[in-house]
Amino acid sequence: MSNTTLPEPARFFLDRFALTENALGETIGSAIARRADYADLYFEFTVQESFSLEDGIVKKAFKNVSQGAGVRVVAGDKTGYAHSDDVTIDTLRLATRTAQAIADEGGENRSVAVRPSSPSRDLYALATPPIATGLDAKIALLNQVDITARRHDPRITNVLAGLGVEQKIILVVNSAGVFVGDVQPLVRLNVTCIAEENGVRQQGTYGGGGRVEFAFLTEGDRYLRFTRTAAEHALRNLRAVDAPAGTMTVVLGPGWPGVLLHEAIGHGLEGDFNRKQVSAFSGRIGEQVASPLCTVVDDGTIPNRRGSINCDDEGTPTGRTVLIEKGILRGYLQDRLNARLMGLPTTGNGRRESFAHIPMPRMTNTFMLAGDEAPEDIIRSVSKGLYCAYFGGGQVDITNGKFVFSATEAYLIEDGQLTHPVKGATLVGNGPDVLTRVSMVGSDLQLDEGIGTCGKDGQSVPVGVGLPTIRVDGLTVGGTQA
Amino acid sequence: MSTPSLEEIAARLLQGARAHGASAADVVVAEGDSLAVGVRLGEVEKVKRSRGKHLGLRVFVGERSAVTSTADFSREALAGLAADAVALARVTAPDPYSGLPAASDLTTQVPELDLYDPALETVTAEQALQWCKEAEAAAREADARITNSEGAEFDAGTNRIVYATSHGFTGEYRSSSCSLWAVPVASQNGTMQRDYWYSSQRHLAQLDAPAAIGRIAAARAVRRLGARPVPTCEVPVVFDPEMAASLLGHLAGAVSGDALYKGTSFLLGRLGEAIAPSFVNVYDDGTLPGALGSKPFDAEGLATRRTPVVEGGILRSYLFDSYSARKLDSRSTGNAARSVAGSPHVSPTNFFLDAGTTTPEEIIASVGSGLYVTELMGFGVNPVTGDYSRGASGIWIENGELAFPVEELTIAGNLLAMFRAIEVVGNDLTRRRSVSAPTVKIAKLTVAGT
Numbered sequence: 001m002s003n004t005t006l007p008e009p010a011r012f013f014l015d016r017f018a019l020t021e022n023a024l025g026e027t028i029g030s031a032i033a034r035r036a037d038y039a040d041l042y043f044e045f046t047v048q049e050s051f052s053l054e055d056g057i058v059k060k061a062f063k064n065v066s067q068g069a070g071v072r073v074v075a076g077d078k079t080g081y082a083h084s085d086d087v088t089i090d091t092l093r094l095a096t097r098t099a100q101a102i103a104d105e106g107g108e109n110r111s112v113a114v115r116p117s118s119p120s121r122d123l124y125a126l127a128t129p130p131i132a133t134g135l136d137a138k139i140a141l142l143n144q145v146d147i148t149a150r151r152h153d154p155r156i157t158n159v160l161a162g163l164g165v166e167q168k169i170i171l172v173v174n175s176a177g178v179f180v181g182d183v184q185p186l187v188r189l190n191v192t193c194i195a196e197e198n199g200v201r202q203q204g205t206y207g208g209g210g211r212v213e214f215a216f217l218t219e220g221d222r223y224l225r226f227t228r229t230a231a232e233h234a235l236r237n238l239r240a241v242d243a244p245a246g247t248m249t250v251v252l253g254p255g256w257p258g259v260l261l262h263e264a265i266g267h268g269l270e271g272d273f274n275r276k277q278v279s280a281f282s283g284r285i286g287e288q289v290a291s292p293l294c295t296v297v298d299d300g301t302i303p304n305r306r307g308s309i310n311c312d313d314e315g316t317p318t319g320r321t322v323l324i325e326k327g328i329l330r331g332y333l334q335d336r337l338n339a340r341l342m343g344l345p346t347t348g349n350g351r352r353e354s355f356a357h358i359p360m361p362r363m364t365n366t367f368m369l370a371g372d373e374a375p376e377d378i379i380r381s382v383s384k385g386l387y388c389a390y391f392g393g394g395q396v397d398i399t400n401g402k403f404v405f406s407a408t409e410a411y412l413i414e415d416g417q418l419t420h421p422v423k424g425a426t427l428v429g430n431g432p433d434v435l436t437r438v439s440m441v442g443s444d445l446q447l448d449e450g451i452g453t454c455g456k457d458g459q460s461v462p463v464g465v466g467l468p469t470i471r472v473d474g475l476t477v478g479g480t481q482a
Numbered sequence: 483m484s485t486p487s488l489e490e491i492a493a494r495l496l497q498g499a500r501a502h503g504a505s506a507a508d509v510v511v512a513e514g515d516s517l518a519v520g521v522r523l524g525e526v527e528k529v530k531r532s533r534g535k536h537l538g539l540r541v542f543v544g545e546r547s548a549v550t551s552t553a554d555f556s557r558e559a560l561a562g563l564a565a566d567a568v569a570l571a572r573v574t575a576p577d578p579y580s581g582l583p584a585a586s587d588l589t590t591q592v593p594e595l596d597l598y599d600p601a602l603e604t605v606t607a608e609q610a611l612q613w614c615k616e617a618e619a620a621a622r623e624a625d626a627r628i629t630n631s632e633g634a635e636f637d638a639g640t641n642r643i644v645y646a647t648s649h650g651f652t653g654e655y656r657s658s659s660c661s662l663w664a665v666p667v668a669s670q671n672g673t674m675q676r677d678y679w680y681s682s683q684r685h686l687a688q689l690d691a692p693a694a695i696g697r698i699a700a701a702r703a704v705r706r707l708g709a710r711p712v713p714t715c716e717v718p719v720v721f722d723p724e725m726a727a728s729l730l731g732h733l734a735g736a737v738s739g740d741a742l743y744k745g746t747s748f749l750l751g752r753l754g755e756a757i758a759p760s761f762v763n764v765y766d767d768g769t770l771p772g773a774l775g776s777k778p779f780d781a782e783g784l785a786t787r788r789t790p791v792v793e794g795g796i797l798r799s800y801l802f803d804s805y806s807a808r809k810l811d812s813r814s815t816g817n818a819a820r821s822v823a824g825s826p827h828v829s830p831t832n833f834f835l836d837a838g839t840t841t842p843e844e845i846i847a848s849v850g851s852g853l854y855v856t857e858l859m860g861f862g863v864n865p866v867t868g869d870y871s872r873g874a875s876g877i878w879i880e881n882g883e884l885a886f887p888v889e890e891l892t893i894a895g896n897l898l899a900m901f902r903a904i905e906v907v908g909n910d911l912t913r914r915r916s917v918s919a920p921t922v923k924i925a926k927l928t929v930a931g932t
Contacts, residue, residue, distance in 0.1 A: 048823075054744060057575035061548040063566055064823040066536075068553060077522075081530040085553040098531050101607065135573040158745050194745050194866070201745060203866045243871065245894065245930035246714040276522070278632055278667050278676060356532060393861040395873070399667055399676035400709075402890055404860030404873030426862040426871040426892045476711065478862070478871045478892020478930040 009169045009181035010116040013043045017069075017087040021114060024173050027089075028112040031073050031096045032175045034103035038074040038336060040174035040314060041092065044355040046166065047131055053142040053161040056150075061135075068355040071095040074337055075103035077275075081358050114179040119310040119317065123303045124211035130187040131167040133214035138163055141189075141217060145227045149193050152231040155238070157201075158194040161227075163187075165214070172315035180315045185211050186306065186462060188451060191227050195234035202240075204233025205408070206390075208449025210306045226449070233390070233409055236421045243410070243425030243479025249385035250427065250475040251378055251413065255446035256390055258465030261296055262366050262454065263394035263403040264431040265289075269323050269331070270349075270361040270456075271338030273398050280401030280432050281329065289329045290435030293371055296324040298333055300348055300364030306450040307365035307464030311348065314359055318348035323366075324435070335361045353459040363454060367466030371441025375469035378440045380416040386425065386477055387411045387418055401431035426478040434472060442469030488513065489654070491555065492646040495539050498564035500648065504541040504571070506582050507648045510781070511537040512822050514641035519607050521614035522633030529607045538822040541567040545576035551823040582782065583804040583814060585649045589778075589785035596772040598656040599685040602638045605660075610636040613662055613692045620696030621666040625704045632665035632676060634696070638686075651783040659684055659774065664696045668703040675709065677702035677857075682914065684772055702856070705877065709887035711931035712878060718852035719893055719927045720845055720879065723910055725855045726919035730835050732897055733764065734917060735865055737791055737799075738828040739806025739817075748868030748898055749797060757797045758901040761838060764792035766801055768816060768831030775832035775916030781820035786831055789815045803828045835919040838907035842921040845906050847882035853929055854879050855893065868897035874929070892930045900924050 006014065006021075014020065024041060031039035045067045052060045070083035071092060080102035082095035142161050149159040164187070171181040188209035195202050206229040210216065217223040252260060265281075273279035281289065290296070300318030302308050311317050314336050322330045334342070335350030338361055351362035379387060387410060394405030407425045411418040447466035454463040486494070492509040499507035513535035520528040538551035541564070548570035550563050614634035622628050638660040646652040661682035668675050679699035681690035721729060733749075741747035749757065768786025770776050780786055782804055790798045802810070803818035803826050819829030846854060859873035875889035895903075908921030 051574075057577060059547075059574060059577040059580070060825055061570040061574050062823060062825070063548075063550045063570055065550075065552040065554060065559070068534075078526050079528045079530075081528070083530075083532045083534075085534050085536070099529075102526055102529050135570065139573050160744060160746075196745075201750075201866050203746065203864075243894070245892070245928050247932055276630070276632065278630055278674065280674070356534070358528065358530065395859045395861070397676065397859070399674045400706075400889065402859070402873070402875070404862075404892075406860050406862035406871065423867075424862055424864050424869050424871055426860055426873055426894070428859075428873045428890050428892055430890060476890060476892065476930055476932070478873070478894050478928075480871075480894045480928045 006116050007118045009171055009183055010179065012169060013171045019089060023089050025112050025114045027092050027096055028114060028173060028175050031071060031100055034100050034105060036073050036075045036100060036103040037340065038175050040072050040172055042070045042313065042355055043171040044068060044168065046168040049131065049165045051138055051142055051163045053146055053159065055158065056146050058139050058142050070355040071099045072358065073099040073103055077341055078102040079358055083356050112175050113177060114173050116179045119180060119182060121310065123301060123308050123310055124185055126185055126213050128213050129167055129185040130165045130214040131185065137214065141223055145191055145223060148224050148227045149231045152228055153235055155195045155197050155235060156193050156231050157196045160192040162190045170313065172313065174315055178315035180311055182310045184309060187212060187214060189217055189223055189226060191230040193231040193234040195238055197238050200238055202234050202237035204230045204237060206230040206233060207451050210304050210450040211308060212304050237423065240421040240423040242481045243422045244386065244477055244481045245479040247474050247476050249382050250472045250477065251382060251385060251387045252467060252470050252472065253387065253389040254442065254444045254467055254469050256448040256465065257388055258367050258448065258467035259391050259394050259405060261368055261467065262363060262463065262465050263396040263405055264429060264434050265296055265323065266298065266363045266366045267396050268398045268401060268431050269333055271332045271334040271342060272361050274332050275338045275342050279398045284329050287329055288327050289432050290324050290327040291438045292327040293441045294324055294327055294435050294438055295369040297322050297369065298363050298366045302365055305365050305447065305464045306452060306462045309364065312350045313352045314350035316346050316348040316350060318364060321347045333361045333363060335359050351461050353461055357459050360456060362456065362461050363463050365447065365464035365466065367445065367447060368468060370443050370445035370468045373440045373442050375442040375444045378442055378469050378471050379413060379418065381440065381471065382413045383415055385413040386422065387413050396431060402428065403431055404428050428476045428478060437473045438470050439473050440471040444468050488644040489652065491560065492644055495560060495564060496646060496648050498561065499539060499541045499567065502564050502568040504543055504568055506542040508540050508582060509537060509646050510820060510822055511644040512641060514639055516639040517605060517607065517610060518635065518637045519610045519614060520633050520635040521611055521618055523631055524615060524619065526611055527633055536822040539563055539567050540825060541571050542581060543568060543571045545578055545580050546571045546574045547580050548574060549825050579805055579808040582647055582649055583784060587814065588651045588783045592653050592655060592778045595769065595776045595778050597684055597776060599658045601686045602640050602658045602660055605638055605686065616692035617662055617664040617696040620693035621664045621700040624697045624700035627668045627670055627704050627707060628666045628700050629669045630667035632667060634664040636662045645783060647783060653779050653783060655778050657684065660686055660689060662689055662692060662695055664699040666700050666703050668707055670707040675703050675706035677706060682774065684774060706887045709875060709889035711890045712888055713932050714930045716926050716928050718849045719924050720849060720852065720854045721922045722854065722856050723920055725858055726835065726922040727915060727917050728858055729922065730833060730919045731917045732863055734830040734833045737801050739800055739802035739810060740828045741865060742800060743806050743809040746866050748866065752797050753800065755797055756795045757898060758792060758795040758904055760795045761907060762792055762795045762904055763836040765789065765836065766791055766830050766833045770832050773832045773913055775830065777831065780816045781818040781826045784814055784816040784818065786816045801828050801830060830917060832913065833917045834911065834913065835907060837909050837911035837920045839909050840906050842908045842910050845908055845921050845923050846879055846884060849879040849882060852879045853888065854884060870895050870897050870900065890931065893927050894930065895927045
């Protein structure tokens, strides 16, 4: 069989699984034969490599190949899904029968004309995808991380570093006639340094990456900056004081602290929770949910970012969605099912972890636009408070809006100056309320370095966040110093 | 053409690894079926079925090692797998601690632990949807303030694992699991609260009744209505069994040989020390019949066992796989676990805090003013130092009684100090998960609020 006229990656999958365009059209046609609203086929082939360094040597190397296909049938708000890692026309037909069992009998056999198309753009066209870079370069980079961290300071007693490289190839064929694929490269370097002094041990972690070539890590010695930042972070923690406890003014630094937006705002604006009216933001479009200084967007189209994708996992091109505009709630993040049921446009946010998962509305890169204030003026404006430069992770209860996130690098602000570094402190707040307390927004918007992974309902997807320096008047800080 | 058995595939891979120059190797092959169904507001929301298989090959070339894994069981893919693994291993550094366990340590018999329920092979989506409907309906009917629902979900899976090594071990076992969840939403005065309840078992017949799950979920959601923060204070904190289990999870992480040799455990160097009061006993037991964390042999072919981790408050044993044991000049405790795509690492089996004699009601009654924690959020635990700071919600205790719901709080302390400050352990241990605990009271923690 020859599929040489097809664009990649359609040809890749049809050749690999011995399928034809006609067979896919027939499968989709039979999937929506009952009283179904929508059906799609999703093919995936992913190669992952990872390397880990500890005790001064790269002692582990992994390579994983996963492949499979999922068939989804949607009728009203019902979803039938079946997937298999054994992909043939017969297993697709069987999966289709399983998936369509949720739709009522009746309806007509429809034929769907599927014609392969290419995405109109490529946000991560790479001359050499990171998976194609030789093993030696990857090992050498990790060895250099170890040497650099240990040379940085003799108190660094161990270095744990991980390099993960992925190439995911997907193909979506759906009953709306979409037939589109994508090749998604991804690379991430994580560095953890353990520092020890006078019997006290502390750790510091930093890293980054994106949908970039491997050379991104070495450009301008970026990986060495990550390493030194992790080392500094561990050393700083050695002299950190206990965190304060109680409600206080908090200044969030630029970049990764944007995880606040992801937890406090972003999840609550995902279409599924709002269709079901179980989000603290349900039914609040057009209302003021933030100070007029705040404009928050989700943008899956920024070239080479970890959270960016050409099209989502339902074949919809990603876009830029304004969530909050000058404090007013403007929009939700949608996949096809929720957009259709809510009578709203899809936004290209239907994502899934793999072929073994049903798509859901998910974020891409979520950030706040820059304001006018100089960041140093924001810090100077606080007589007593907390400055948070880096976070571990966060979590939200979308129904009551309560969120939590953990500062792994923070400082006391005393009389407008950063003074003592503070040990890990947890911040808690209420999503619909927290941005109303934003009183200053800096001019220094930064996106994070490319480390974010978002978990929802057991599915993990890579995401990005971003933030300018902001001042929040009144967040609960959970330390031990009451 | 007949399809080769998983054992034949494993044997062929081990031969291939040898042929490509590996000095030793092991293979894990997993295959399974799963069913997940969901109901929301009485209607079918989701039916999902899958069949999957995956295998991982670990090779050693002298002291170098690597793992390759694939879901593609075609002859060509499997032939390439061994070559890839050996090539990957050759670029790693020699690690003198690497290697398979000594052949003399391998288990010679695979005990029958009652981990597999054939009934889960034949559950139909219709049956499962009916249980979900019953659970959700019970939640919605339990209280007029249950106004919405995120639904109810049933999941079931059956698995078969085959493990083989180049030094002669071959073992296999089947396992199964199932769970039923209900997630109702309560509302009052324009605010909403969501909570859940669940049952999770290896055997279908042992799942709690759907209606009982729904009623508990509803009561948990309703009791949160009107929650508010309290002023920052230092008070006794009572962890309900689910939240106490999270503390046990942190303990399991800290006694893991992996964390110890990496220097990322706050319990490093504390073997033989009192880390808790004398009435505290913690065990890891992989041999409990039918339990969620049991297995007949670990991921390196060693027998699982019962390890006293803390006895009489004294830290008696860490948990090891063979790598971390070699690094720390100790012996494996049969706690190797492995995902197909990974290398073995240390994991607890059934890890639990032994029950005390005090009822949870008596524990709550012993608190003048304090916090009963029913939910913890966030990742504010530093494993290196034990520093602990997490978002919390629950019920405020006044004069020994559950008085009013609270939220938007944090609790903070240090895990070692917290274990030492355990004042009472409840008598209400049930093994709802593989890591479990009864109600626990900690004498004093910082609660941050307004």
